[in-house]
Amino acid sequence: xxxxxxxxxxxxxxxxxxxxxxxxxxxxxxxxxxxxxxxxxxxxxxxxxxxxxxxxxxxxxxxxxxxxxxxxxxxxxxxxxxxxxxxxxxxxxxxxxxxxxxxxxxxxxxxxxxxxxxxxxxxxxxxxxxxxxxxxxxxxxxxxxxxxxxxxxxxxxxxxxxxxxxxxxxxxxxxxxxxxxxxxxxxxxxxxxxxxxxxxxxxxxxxxxxxxxxxxxxxxxxxxxxxxxxxxxxxxxxxxxxxxxxxxxxxxxxxxxxxxxxxxxxxxxxxxxxxxxxxxxxxxxxxxxxxxxxxxxxxxxxxxxxxxxxxxxxxxxxxxxxxxxxxxxxxxxxxxxxxxxxxxxxxxxxxxxxxxxxxxxxxxxxxxxxxxxxxxxxxxxxxxxxxxxxxxxxxxxxxxxxxxxxxxxxxxxxxxxxxxxxxxxxxxxxxxxxxxxxxxxxxxxxxxxxxxxxxxxxxxxxxxxxxxxxxxxxxxxxxxxxxxxxxxxxxxxxxxxxxxxxxxxxxxxxxxxxxxxxxxxxxxxxxxxxxxxx
Amino acid sequence: xxxxxxxxxxxxxxxxxxxxxxxxxxxxxxxxxxxxxxxxxxxxxxxxxxxxxxxxxxxxxxxxxxxxxxxxxxxxxxxxxxxxxxxxxxxxxxxxxxxxxxxxxxxxxxxxxxxxxxxxxxxxxxxxxxxxxxxxxxxxxxxxxxxxxxxxxxxxxxxxxxxxxxxxxxxxxxxxxxxxxxxxxxxxxxxxxxxxxxxxxxxxxxxxxxxxxxxxxxxxxxxxxxxxxxxxxxxxxxxxxxxxxxxxxxxxxxxxxxxxxxxxxxxxxxxxxxxxxxxxxxxxxxxxxxxxxxxxxxxxxxxxxxxxxxxxxxxxxxxxxxxxxxxxxxxxxxxxxxxxxxxxxxxxxxxxxxxxxxxxxxxxx
Numbered sequence: 001x002x003x004x005x006x007x008x009x010x011x012x013x014x015x016x017x018x019x020x021x022x023x024x025x026x027x028x029x030x031x032x033x034x035x036x037x038x039x040x041x042x043x044x045x046x047x048x049x050x051x052x053x054x055x056x057x058x059x060x061x062x063x064x065x066x067x068x069x070x071x072x073x074x075x076x077x078x079x080x081x082x083x084x085x086x087x088x089x090x091x092x093x094x095x096x097x098x099x100x101x102x103x104x105x106x107x108x109x110x111x112x113x114x115x116x117x118x119x120x121x122x123x124x125x126x127x128x129x130x131x132x133x134x135x136x137x138x139x140x141x142x143x144x145x146x147x148x149x150x151x152x153x154x155x156x157x158x159x160x161x162x163x164x165x166x167x168x169x170x171x172x173x174x175x176x177x178x179x180x181x182x183x184x185x186x187x188x189x190x191x192x193x194x195x196x197x198x199x200x201x202x203x204x205x206x207x208x209x210x211x212x213x214x215x216x217x218x219x220x221x222x223x224x225x226x227x228x229x230x231x232x233x234x235x236x237x238x239x240x241x242x243x244x245x246x247x248x249x250x251x252x253x254x255x256x257x258x259x260x261x262x263x264x265x266x267x268x269x270x271x272x273x274x275x276x277x278x279x280x281x282x283x284x285x286x287x288x289x290x291x292x293x294x295x296x297x298x299x300x301x302x303x304x305x306x307x308x309x310x311x312x313x314x315x316x317x318x319x320x321x322x323x324x325x326x327x328x329x330x331x332x333x334x335x336x337x338x339x340x341x342x343x344x345x346x347x348x349x350x351x352x353x354x355x356x357x358x359x360x361x362x363x364x365x366x367x368x369x370x371x372x373x374x375x376x377x378x379x380x381x382x383x384x385x386x387x388x389x390x391x392x393x394x395x396x397x398x399x400x401x402x403x404x405x406x407x408x409x410x411x412x413x414x415x416x417x418x419x420x421x422x423x424x425x426x427x428x429x430x431x432x433x434x435x436x437x438x439x440x441x442x443x444x445x446x447x448x449x450x451x452x453x454x455x456x457x458x459x460x461x462x463x464x465x466x467x468x469x470x471x472x473x474x475x476x477x478x479x480x481x482x483x484x485x486x487x488x489x490x491x492x493x494x495x496x497x498x499x500x501x502x503x504x505x506x507x508x509x510x511x512x513x514x515x516x517x518x519x520x521x522x523x524x525x526x527x528x529x530x531x532x533x534x
Numbered sequence: 535x536x537x538x539x540x541x542x543x544x545x546x547x548x549x550x551x552x553x554x555x556x557x558x559x560x561x562x563x564x565x566x567x568x569x570x571x572x573x574x575x576x577x578x579x580x581x582x583x584x585x586x587x588x589x590x591x592x593x594x595x596x597x598x599x600x601x602x603x604x605x606x607x608x609x610x611x612x613x614x615x616x617x618x619x620x621x622x623x624x625x626x627x628x629x630x631x632x633x634x635x636x637x638x639x640x641x642x643x644x645x646x647x648x649x650x651x652x653x654x655x656x657x658x659x660x661x662x663x664x665x666x667x668x669x670x671x672x673x674x675x676x677x678x679x680x681x682x683x684x685x686x687x688x689x690x691x692x693x694x695x696x697x698x699x700x701x702x703x704x705x706x707x708x709x710x711x712x713x714x715x716x717x718x719x720x721x722x723x724x725x726x727x728x729x730x731x732x733x734x735x736x737x738x739x740x741x742x743x744x745x746x747x748x749x750x751x752x753x754x755x756x757x758x759x760x761x762x763x764x765x766x767x768x769x770x771x772x773x774x775x776x777x778x779x780x781x782x783x784x785x786x787x788x789x790x791x792x793x794x795x796x797x798x799x800x801x802x803x804x805x806x807x808x809x810x811x812x813x814x815x816x817x818x819x820x821x822x823x824x825x826x827x828x829x830x831x832x833x834x835x836x837x838x839x840x841x842x843x844x845x846x847x848x849x850x851x852x853x854x855x856x857x858x859x860x861x862x863x864x865x866x867x868x869x870x871x872x873x874x875x876x877x878x879x880x881x882x883x884x885x886x887x888x889x890x891x892x893x894x895x896x897x898x899x
Binding site: 423425427428430431432433434435436437438439441442445446449450 | 588589590613614615617619620621623625627629630631640641643686687690
């Protein structure tokens with residue numbers, strides 16, 4: 001494109017310039033700043049910091065945990081997705097709910113629950129007299145992360161199962177393949193895009209996780225970063241760790257894009273009119289129920305039960321109402337403005353993507369995911385270094401925290417606005433234009449009322465996500481700012497399970513609301529509003 | 535004659551500087567009170583032409599003027615809201631969050647609330663929708679939504695009405711009825727309208743004049759009768775219904791055709807392709823007629839008339855007759871032309887087109 005053309009495009013699409021500038025600036029500038037600061041160090045020192053056995057161990061541990069969790073979540077999500085879509089099992093709706101409900105248990109709450117269940121003073125020991133070693137390290141982190149992140153994969157696989165064209169399977173069967181071979185040779189390959197996108201979400205969560213690895217004390221990049229920050233604050237080394245984590249994340253994003261390339265274009269006309277045949281499991285259905293019950297027991301009942309048990313313990317010694325209220329207020333006061341800001345940033349980006357789809361608008365849409373993919377600990381560290389160096393007045397302010405939340409969670413806000421915009425086709429705005437409204441007037445009087453609901457859903461998503469967010473809050477919260485998440489984590493970190501319980505319970509309640517919004521939205525997308533057709 | 539209400543001169547539209555034009559040097563005029571139709575297959579550029587007139591697309595070249603006021607031209611682009619042009623979309627584009635009354639009142643800017651309500655009411659009565667004011671559009675039938683859309687567009691009393699395939703979302707029965715009603719309404723209000731369609735029957739029955747568009751250009755402009763009976767090009771002849779093509783040797787006012795010597799609508803010389811509509815051929819008894827002898831190979835009874843397929847010297851021809859003539863397949867008949875044949879422009883006529891009946895126009899939608 002020539003310079004003049006770029007200027008023309010910017011003139012026509014002025015409304016995305018601000019959010020794109022905010023997101024790109026907000027995410028990239030601190031990261032670049034971090035990079036520059038790290039390279040200010042003496043190259044020899046830098047080399048020593050990076051090239052040493054510890055780095056290799058951290059890399060091995062981080063990759064090992066990511067791969068382990070990918071395997072763990074697949075083992076949980078694939079059978080459950082298959083059971084809820086392709087079998088005639090009774091209560092499939094309930095099973096679907098069970099596959100989503102673990103989203104109500106953030107990783108650090110799950111880790112807390114696992115720690116509070118096992119060990120000498122754990123729930124198992126106290127109620128059943130069963131003493132198992134307290135979970136920690138790789139195994140503890142692996143279980144906690146697998147149980148809390150498998151819904152991301154489950155949702156993707158479920159959608160893919162529902163979208164499969166049954167005629168492909170039928171053709172394979174007609175060509176003489178048995179059921180099992182049809183599954184392996186025809187169904188599984190078609191699930192690859194869903195595996196990749198769900199797996200990417202899981203991997204990003206593992207890389208960005210801070211709560212679980214810090215509670216389980218498992219030595220990954222995030223944990224090392226936390227130790228650097230909390231104990232011996234070596235700025236250069238912390239920056240190096242953050243950059244290495246970023247490189248690892250970038251490598252995984254590239255790998256995913258590479259693997260996904262070409263896969264999505266193979267879909268022919270979707271078999272929308274017809275759903276695939278559902279298998280009757282016969283006596284095997286009990287195995288299905290047992291599996292689902294096992295997953296639900298570990299991922300939902302265990303944390304709920306544990307928190308309930310310790311809650312009783314906490315109630316006995318009097319609930320800390322005042323500090324609970326203060327924590328709730330702190331959480332809300334940061335999350336609510338972040339939700340509004342994220343939705344406002346998402347609206348123009350989604351508008352551009354829906355109304356003017358092209359290669360470069362897709363790039364703009366990707367920008368929304370920049371903050372989401374950046375590991376929060378590294379992002380927070382970059383923001384700290386940047387604010388200390390360049391904008392000291394912003395350091396440790398609520399504004400910076402709100403900004404960080406909004407940039408990190410903006411991706412969650414784009415989706416609902418996007419689908420709402422599809423309900424407001426461009427012809428409506430054109431009709432308003434030909435009836436005498438200016439471009440902005442047409443948007444305000446026609447499109448905005450139609451996307452209002454979508455915006456509210458966006459805000460709900462961001463609000464509820466920010467309420468349970470831990471690493472950004474941990475590094476960026478103003479002094480004395482104690483959110484629900486911070487309280488849960490710090491009490492759990494000191495094995496004060498009773499004290500942590502009220503905060504964990506509140507977090508689970510907030511997260512359950514998140515799941516509720518998610519399910520409402522899923523249902524709305526499965527049955528698109530009749531308004532569109534009628 | 536007064537000056538035209540809409541004048542489009544050499545309109546060209548390309549999406550991107552290097553792209554080939556979607557609309558290429560299109561010129562036409564619409565008289566005051568006239569219903570003008572642009573007819574063409576999908577992708578021919580007719581909707582883009584309409585959107586240029588409405589102002590949603592910026593013309594790449596050429597001018598568009600309404601009542602002598604230039605709306606699009608070199609350095610001029612009046613935005614859609616500043617044009618006194620109303621448009622009815624194919625999908626009606628009714629605002630789902632507003633009631634029927636609010637939809638219709640939407641374009642009545644600058645009036646008091648009471649006046650807006652009164653004028654909206656008036657527009658709704660005009661289309662026969664009183665009693666539906668407080669409903670939401672999605673709770674109306676397709677035909678009712680169509681009328682709301684029309685009322686909404688007519689309420690601000692635009693100079694010119696644009697209609698983009700407005701009947702294509704209605705089922706066949708409702709479509710004919712609605713078409714009739716809308717035409718009567720527009721005529722009674724003296725509205726000028728440009729109407730875009732791919733349905734030849736719709737264009738022929740709805741328009742006062744029509745333009746046939748193909749590949750971004752207008753092939754022919756004229757009254758429905760002119761365009762139907764005097765097609766200028768092979769494309770127009772075929773697009774407006776089935777016809778018989780005859781590869782002929784012309785000599786002045788007459789030509790030697792596979793169906794004998796026939797008068798021409800205009801003098802020509804040499805090898806020409808001529809068109810002869812099935813209703814311009816007659817079947818006669820071979821013994822008494824001087825027409826070309828052939829064999830009946832097929833018969834389609836349509837109630838009010840009959841279409842015969844007749845084979846003459848290896849080519850098949852279509853002949854419409856009234857339903858009193860009766861032949862069986864296998865009968866020997868004579869085919870005699872009743873009217874002069876129409877010479878098709880050679881520029882757009884492939885020389886290898888065989889004589890005989892043209893196939894059914896491609897079904898669309």
